[in-house]
Amino acid sequence: MSKLSRLQSQATPWLLLLPAAVLLATFTHIPAVTTFINSFYTTPRGARPARFVGVEQYQSMLADPVFLAALKNNAIYALGTVPLAIGLSLLMAIIVNSSIRGRALLRMSFFLPTVLPMIAVANIWLFFYTPGYGLFDQILANFGFSSTNWLGSPNTALPSLMLLGIWKEAGFFMIFYLAALQQISPSLAEAAALEGASRWYYFRRIVFPLLMPTTLFVLVNALINSFRLIDHVIVMTRGGPDNASTLLLYYIYNTAFRFWDTAYASALTMVLLAALAAFSFIQFGILDRKVHYK
Amino acid sequence: MSGIEVADLCKRWGAVAAVDNVNFEVKPGTLTVLLGPSGCGKSTTLRLIAGLDSASAGAIRIGGRDVTHAPPAQRGISMVFQSYALFPHLTVEENIIFGLRVRRVSVDERNRRLKKASELLGLGALLQRKPSQLSGGQQQRVALGRAIVAEAPVCLMDEPLSNLDAQLRHDMRKEIRSIQQRLGMTMVYVTHDQIEAMSIADQVVLMRGGVVEQKAMPPELYSRPATTFAARFIGTPPMNLVALSNGTGGAVVRGTDGPPLIEGPGDGLLLGLRPEELRVGASGTLAAEILAVEYHGADSILECRVGDQTLMVRVDGVLRNQIGEKVWLSWADGAAHVFDEKSSRRVDHRPIALGARSEDNRVLHSVS
Structure with a gap:
């Protein structure tokens, strides 16, 4: 009797955890482990089953020009968008945190890109970038520039995507900065002003350090987002021209679901995951010690 | 040493006058308490003297100089805030010398003043701590230290003790008074606590609804209240x-x-x-x-x-x-x-x- 009740009391928590555990395992843990295992095999095709090949998939990456192009593009994309998006979001947060007229309207318009569906946003920007009569060309025509095929030429395709990325991300990060700014007591600014600190000095020595936890959080998220980007690429450039705007996830998507080379896609995914994990560890490891948490 | 003169000072927010024609004078080296119930305009008056809010009318003179429109840093004042306004990411030491760094005071001078203030306040052992690692009373001392090292002739205090428990409040109020007298500071001190006011003030300015009800030395305020409000508040x-x-x-x-x-x-x-x-x-x-x-x-x-x-x-x-x-x-x-x-x-x-x-x-x- 007592044995049974003890068994019951031990089983109850596990039963309660079961639904969530099943969902997580089915859609997250098992696929992740399977992907890891698959990356050491060949892709099964028809009658030919998968065959263990060790790290061959990983080796072939090094000789894959498209992978290397995607890696380079993604690095450029990250380096270009992350600092700019963070800087812009901080600037916007400071603007909408000050007591200016039309503050609510500004907040809304800065945050709007985050609320809009990615595909819809990309389609709007597709129109902005249209050669000849798109928004950018119409504006630039006033200054005597000829029409540019923004998304169609290898030099401008990736920067065009980056611009959209910055616009989209900055509004989202602004919310975090805004929340953090509002946590800072206004009496700190007054105390600094009494001591004769300029606004820039106050920002540099007080506000910026106090925002560091937010900056770190935003930085990690921005970097992960930049490596997870795919919807804009699909709608606007499809990686082209000549892979000039191919990003890692888009390449993985193509490899897996258009070329059906699932084993190679698995290996690519593992590389992406490893890179993101490494970034996060480095960021938290190095910066965390310098960050003041309340 | 410089005294403070407040002449016909007004502060209006729209139609509401938070401070209405306030006049008083603080003699050099003395302590004046602005006393009154909450919402009486005493804190606003202090913020006007500090330059954190701008006056709608009237004049403020510190040390004979008209500072009504001067920025806070150029008024020769230091201030202790009700919330202490310590910078949470800086150590006690950095908090205390923050203003000296801003004003580019030499390292030797900075160290001398820091040493003097930390001895005066018994902060020596706490200099490398962060504010969050301090008790309320210790935080209060750090805020006081920051005001002391500025060596400004005038020190403003906005309900500095209201966040402390009763025993600590009693000790700190004696300490503030003794520091003020020892350093010869001219001090304006805001409180709603009549006992605090009576026990430390050279002069009490009793306010209600933005106007001065009575300004007098504590014994006179008690023995000859000018209005029924003054009579019942003290x-x-x-x-x-x-x-x-x-x-x-x-x-x-x-x-x-x-x-x-x-x-x-x-x-x-x-x-x-x-x-x-x-x-x-x-x-x-x-x-x-x-x-x-x-x-x-x-x-x-x-x-x-x-x-x-x-x-x-x-x-x-x-x-x-x-x-x-x-x-x-x-x-x-x-x-x-x-x-x-x-x-x-x-x-x-x-x-x-x-x-x-x-x-x-x-x-x-x-x-x-």
């Missing part, structure tokens, strides 16, 4: 204000038939008597009935009815009188204050010599 329990009415031979307490207490008519006048100056006895001036007794330890507060009014009386120790008992109240010559009911201002009066009465000793018998 002292615990507050001064009794009883309505007078015309009687034969002078003004009598309304609802009684005598004796006359002051010369002339009594209608529209209030008689002010401090609970601690009233005595209860078997004989006296006013016949009263005890309504309630509240025991406080060192003393007790009696609630008595005289005529149609209620008075508080403070008596030492435990009172043996019973509720419902008839007693006599008396007070010393000069203990009574008279106010005009309409204007609430103090009016001069001539008291009638008070003879003790005891109405054929009926009361005495019932006590013993």
Whole structure:
């Protein structure tokens, strides 16, 4: 009797955890482990089953020009968008945190890109970038520039995507900065002003350090987002021209679901995951010690 | 050393005047307390002196120089905030010397002032801690240290002790007063606590609704309150204000038939008597009935009815009188204050010599 009740009391928590555990395992843990295992095999095709090949998939990456192009593009994309998006979001947060007229309207318009569906946003920007009569060309025509095929030429395709990325991300990060700014007591600014600190000095020595936890959080998220980007690429450039705007996830998507080379896609995914994990560890490891948490 | 002059100072938010024509002067090296209930404009006045808000009208002079429109940093002031306003990510040391860094004071001078302030405040062991690792009292000291190292001639304090517990508040208030006197600072100190104000001030500026009710030295504020508000704000329990009415031979307490207490008519006048100056006895001036007794330890507060009014009386120790008992109240010559009911201002009066009465000793018998 007592044995049974003890068994019951031990089983109850596990039963309660079961639904969530099943969902997580089915859609997250098992696929992740399977992907890891698959990356050491060949892709099964028809009658030919998968065959263990060790790290061959990983080796072939090094000789894959498209992978290397995607890696380079993604690095450029990250380096270009992350600092700019963070800087812009901080600037916007400071603007909408000050007591200016039309503050609510500004907040809304800065945050709007985050609320809009990615595909819809990309389609709007597709129109902005249209050669000849798109928004950018119409504006630039006033200054005597000829029409540019923004998304169609290898030099401008990736920067065009980056611009959209910055616009989209900055509004989202602004919310975090805004929340953090509002946590800072206004009496700190007054105390600094009494001591004769300029606004820039106050920002540099007080506000910026106090925002560091937010900056770190935003930085990690921005970097992960930049490596997870795919919807804009699909709608606007499809990686082209000549892979000039191919990003890692888009390449993985193509490899897996258009070329059906699932084993190679698995290996690519593992590389992406490893890179993101490494970034996060480095960021938290190095910066965390310098960050003041309340 | 520099004094402060505040002349016709006004601060309006739209139609509301938070500070309305305030005038006072702080002599060099003295401590003035701005006292009043919350919302009386005392903090706003301090913020105007600091330059954190801009005045709608009037002038502020510090050390003879007009600083009404000067930015805070150029007024020669330091300030301690109610919330302390310590920078949470900086150590105690960095917090204290923050202003010196901003002003590019030399390292030697910085260290000298830091050493002096940390010795004065006993912060030596805490210099490398962050504010979050300090108790409320220690944080208060750091805020004080920051004000001290500025070596500004004027120090402003905005309810500096309101976040501390009672015992600490008592200790810190003595400490602030002694530092102010030792360093010869000119200090303006905002509080809503009358005991704090009375115990440390050279001058008290009592405010209500944005206007100055009375400015005086603490003893005068207590002994000669200028208005009924001043009379009731200072002292615990507050001064009794009883309505007078015309009687034969002078003004009598309304609802009684005598004796006359002051010369002339009594209608529209209030008689002010401090609970601690009233005595209860078997004989006296006013016949009263005890309504309630509240025991406080060192003393007790009696609630008595005289005529149609209620008075508080403070008596030492435990009172043996019973509720419902008839007693006599008396007070010393000069203990009574008279106010005009309409204007609430103090009016001069001539008291009638008070003879003790005891109405054929009926009361005495019932006590013993």
